[in-house]
Amino acid sequence: MITTTTATTQRPATGTLPQATAEPVWVRVLLTTVALFFLALFLAAPLYIVFSQALSDGFALYLAALTNPDALAAVRLTLLVALIVVPLNLAFGVAAAWAITKFEFLGKGVLLTLIDLPFAVSPVIAGLIFVLLFGAQGVLGPWLDEMDIKIIFAVPGIVLATLFITFPFVARELIPLMQEQGTEEEEAARVLGAGGWATFWRVTLPNIRWGLLYGLILCNARAMGEFGAVSVVSGKIRGLTNTMPLHVEILYNEYNLAAAFAVASLLTLLALVTLVIKSVVEWQGERQRAAALEMRAEEA
Amino acid sequence: MSIHVNGISKKFGGFQALENLDLTVNTGELIALLGPSGSGKTTLLRIIAGLENADVGRVLFYGEDTTARSVRERQVGFVFQHYALFKHMSVFDNVAFGLRVKRRGERLQKAQIRAKVEEMLGLVQIDWLASRFPSQLSGGQRQRVALARALITEPKVLLLDEPFGALDAKVRKELRRWLRRLHHEMSITSVFVTHDQEEALEVADRVVVMNKGRIEQIGTPEAVYDDPASPFVYEFLGNVNRLEGEGRVSYVRPHDLLVSRNPAGQGTIAARVDHIMPIGPTVRLMLSREGAPDVPIEAELDKESYRELTLREGEQVFVTPRRPRVFEAAPV
Numbered sequence: 001m002i003t004t005t006t007a008t009t010q011r012p013a014t015g016t017l018p019q020a021t022a023e024p025v026w027v028r029v030l031l032t033t034v035a036l037f038f039l040a041l042f043l044a045a046p047l048y049i050v051f052s053q054a055l056s057d058g059f060a061l062y063l064a065a066l067t068n069p070d071a072l073a074a075v076r077l078t079l080l081v082a083l084i085v086v087p088l089n090l091a092f093g094v095a096a097a098w099a100i101t102k103f104e105f106l107g108k109g110v111l112l113t114l115i116d117l118p119f120a121v122s123p124v125i126a127g128l129i130f131v132l133l134f135g136a137q138g139v140l141g142p143w144l145d146e147m148d149i150k151i152i153f154a155v156p157g158i159v160l161a162t163l164f165i166t167f168p169f170v171a172r173e174l175i176p177l178m179q180e181q182g183t184e185e186e187e188a189a190r191v192l193g194a195g196g197w198a199t200f201w202r203v204t205l206p207n208i209r210w211g212l213l214y215g216l217i218l219c220n221a222r223a224m225g226e227f228g229a230v231s232v233v234s235g236k237i238r239g240l241t242n243t244m245p246l247h248v249e250i251l252y253n254e255y256n257l258a259a260a261f262a263v264a265s266l267l268t269l270l271a272l273v274t275l276v277i278k279s280v281v282e283w284q285g286e287r288q289r290a291a292a293l294e295m296r297a298e299e300a
Numbered sequence: 301m302s303i304h305v306n307g308i309s310k311k312f313g314g315f316q317a318l319e320n321l322d323l324t325v326n327t328g329e330l331i332a333l334l335g336p337s338g339s340g341k342t343t344l345l346r347i348i349a350g351l352e353n354a355d356v357g358r359v360l361f362y363g364e365d366t367t368a369r370s371v372r373e374r375q376v377g378f379v380f381q382h383y384a385l386f387k388h389m390s391v392f393d394n395v396a397f398g399l400r401v402k403r404r405g406e407r408l409q410k411a412q413i414r415a416k417v418e419e420m421l422g423l424v425q426i427d428w429l430a431s432r433f434p435s436q437l438s439g440g441q442r443q444r445v446a447l448a449r450a451l452i453t454e455p456k457v458l459l460l461d462e463p464f465g466a467l468d469a470k471v472r473k474e475l476r477r478w479l480r481r482l483h484h485e486m487s488i489t490s491v492f493v494t495h496d497q498e499e500a501l502e503v504a505d506r507v508v509v510m511n512k513g514r515i516e517q518i519g520t521p522e523a524v525y526d527d528p529a530s531p532f533v534y535e536f537l538g539n540v541n542r543l544e545g546e547g548r549v550s551y552v553r554p555h556d557l558l559v560s561r562n563p564a565g566q567g568t569i570a571a572r573v574d575h576i577m578p579i580g581p582t583v584r585l586m587l588s589r590e591g592a593p594d595v596p597i598e599a600e601l602d603k604e605s606y607r608e609l610t611l612r613e614g615e616q617v618f619v620t621p622r623r624p625r626v627f628e629a630a631p632v
Contacts, residue, residue: 047380189386194372206386288387294435
């Protein structure tokens with residue numbers, strides 16, 4: 001049997017020695033106060049206002065604003081778009097990250113740049129590009145008209161625009177993670193006789209699951225909240241092509257503040273839930289990573 | 301299972317990793333690929349496994365060409381340098397992996413898999429760790445898990461990449477002996493890569509010394525150490541003194557240098573004692589050639605002869621190479 005030597009690390013006594021990074025008390029208090037003040041001003045106050053405005057005319061009216069047929073249609077459309085976009089970008093993001101990190105091929109740099117494109121382009125421009133492509137006066141417009149396919153000012157256009165805007169989230173989250181992990185475990189699986197699918201499901205996926213979930217949450221949040229690109233292609237037909245963010249804008253422009261804030265409060269709740277899940281996932285992912293790093297450090 | 305490597309060449313970009321290399325590994329042999337980093341030893345191992353494809357050349361298992369066969373189909377056991385254990389699986393699941401991913405027809409029943417894994421864990425003496433995760437194991441334990449995982453599918457060929465590189469000295473020694481025993485018990489053909497000459501000499505039946513993508517020498521540990529075929533092998537294996545003169549280079553091991561107070565016949569060199577280092581049962585003398593202080597000479601004596609000489613630092617002595625090996629001067 002091998003004897004394992006356990007090294008006990010002796011921590012230096014803290015508190016007795018002046019630490020190199022320690023700042024005077026007043027600096028720390030000042031910095032903390034400034035940070036908290038900004039947090040209150042830009043996060044807490046708006047949050048409070050959204051809910052107080054939404055409920056300003058009473059809870060009955062709040063509910064009425066939410067159950068209004070147009071509002072319900074907007075919620076349904078937003079959910080539908082997210083339901084289509086998130087799985088598609090899941091598949092695309094995993095495929096792209098897999099290809100980029102596990103294989104060498106020509107045009108890898110180009111693909112990496114293309115993945116970042118939606119982050120670099122203003123969403124409004126993205127929307128306009130789709131209008132120029134698929135709109136009545138667009139390149140493919142006449143042909144689509146002939147085939148009786150409606151994309152712009154219809155649900156397909158909204159899905160396409162959202163797809164474009166949100167496709168970097170999953171891939172961008174996975175690429176650094178998979179690069180860090182390398183290909184050794186996959187090679188081990190192959191040598192042991194696993195095929196491509198088995199390797200992916202049993203080895204790769206479990207290793208990236210927290211990063212993947214994190215990317216999906218961000219992707220979903222953006223898919224539900226996207227305004228710019230969607231607003232260009234949607235046409236804002238009430239009850240038909242209005243998503244929740246667009247519906248909020250319309251209500252607001254009609255001075256229907258209570259209703260606008262009521263729908264906005266739903267989006268805000270979504271954001272809060274997203275943040276909570278995100279923190280949990282991040283914490284889990286960090287734990288997994290710390291364990292992996294610790295292993296590697298011991299072996300090095 | 302014998303392995304034949306025929307005329308393998310491999311280039312990575314502009315770097316010639318392997319050049320027209322031939323190697324035969326006999327059934328049941330334990331072979332060490334020894335060389336400095338960049339000598340192509342790991343690349344050769346990966347080509348044998350099928351993890352890398354050669355540009356030119358063939359790999360045969362039992363005389364059967366496997367060049368076109370994928371990693372999956374070659375059915376070799378492979379132990380990675382950093383083990384590459386599946387981090388999210390327990391030790392048991394790691395070891396069971398090779399059995400579970402078999403094609404439906406060849407796959408064993410669950411109970412059979414369990415029994416087999418337990419037996420294997422017992423063999424490598426880690427049955428008590430079955431439910432642990434890799435991050436909860438020590439380096440030596442991980443090494444055993446990696447071996448168990450590679451051996452569970454009963455491969456005829458076992459390939460190991462720097463199997464002891466990441467372990468501390470004591471654990472390393474123990475595992476070496478244990479690997480030798482295991483290799484003989486399982487009668488498996490094994491090839492392992494190492495840059496550690498001591499490890500190669502101690503564990504392997506035959507040592508393949510590699511340099512710059514070529515094989516410098518193949519032989520038993522004794523042969524490569526006592527009778528190196530080239531200056532490179534001399535300099536790479538063990539400590540050696542390089543003595544130059546008249547278009548020739550001669551090599552002599554520190555323990556093959558006779559140290560005396562008086563000139564002792566032909567080939568004697570006058571030297572000054574710079575430093576005396578007693579190391580365990582031997583005493584190492586750092587000398588410099590008389591008249592050429594920047595040419596260091598290393599000699600090794602046993603304690604007994606050292607006492608008889610009663611040497612002190614700064615004194616003059618004479619050294620005589622007992623078994624010098626002379627090569628035409630082709631600088632390494």
